[in-house]
Amino acid sequence: MDCTKIGKLIADLRKEKGMTQKNIADALGVQNKTVSKWECGLGCPDLAYWSDLSAIFGVDMAQMMEGEITSNKPDNGNIDKIHFYVCPTCGNILVSTGSASVFCCGRKLEYLRLAEKAEQLDLSVEESDIDYYITFDHPMEKAHYISFAAYVKSDRVLLNRLYPEQSPAFRIPISAGGKLYLYCVNHGLTVYSNFWTKQNWKM
Template sequence: MDCVKVGRLIAKLRKEKNLTQKNIADALGIQNKTVSKWECGSGCPDLSLWPELSAILGVDMKQMMEGEITPNKPDSGNIDKVRFYVCPSCGNILVSTGSASIFCCGRKLEYLLPGDTSDAPEITAEEMDTDYFVTFEHPMTKEHYISFVACVKSDRVFLNRLYPEQSPTCRIPISIGGKLYAYCIKHGLSVYPFVG
């Protein structure tokens, strides 16, 4: 571990958060001389302090230990590169429009890849007012249900969260084209061309 690189990064992140060395020291229950020592490159944080230090500074612990943060590529604005993530611990649904490092419940999440469409539930869509009313042929038990449905079109993502023992339906604003994504907790992500 390069203590000089780590120290420079800690100082940079601390200043970005408008924190003093004393703020960091008080939060970690150590002396502010210790934080100063890190920032000067005269030592590195004790292993037991890394998780809390990374939380305080809002940075991935692994990258902080390496002394540099690898930035993601800028979002090119291409909604066709939308990626969905589901936390295996809490079930949170997260979305990005390009490559990203997504973390939830302390874990780095991998984006969902569409599976075999032969197992995908059948859908029907009917116009209702200004929306499509979409129905899935799918059980919605606690052990087997659709967690979310998303319609991706132009510059928008319409995300509908579904729950066990709920009707497998959602409403999507009327538009032509786009893709419809459905995530079943057992069978994974399915993609449908959607023209309404």
């Protein structure tokens, strides 16, 4: 570890948070001079303190230990580069529209890639006064269900969270022409770019 780089980063993050060395020391249960020593590059924090430092500053622990926080490229809002993430621990669903480092439950998540062997479902679309009611054929069992449905168009992402033993259906506002993504916990992510074809419509 480069203690000089790490010390400078700790000092920068502390100031960014508007905290004093005493604030950090009190939160960690160490003396002020210990934090001062780190910031001067005269030593690095013991392994036991890294998790707490990461939580205090709200940054990735691995990048802190390298002494440098890597910024992502600016998100130019390209919805075609949308990525979905599912936390394997808590099931949280997260979305990005550009390069991103996404963490949940202490783990860095990899974005979902489209399944090589997609699970093709029969979709039906029914129009009401204010929205489309979309149904699909799926068992929706505890060990085999659609976790989410996401409708993507222009600059919008409409995410519908689904659960096992729930009816295989969801609603989206009237706005034809986008892409529909369905994520099955067994078969992975599938995209339906032509689900608006008339064969899917209930008349």
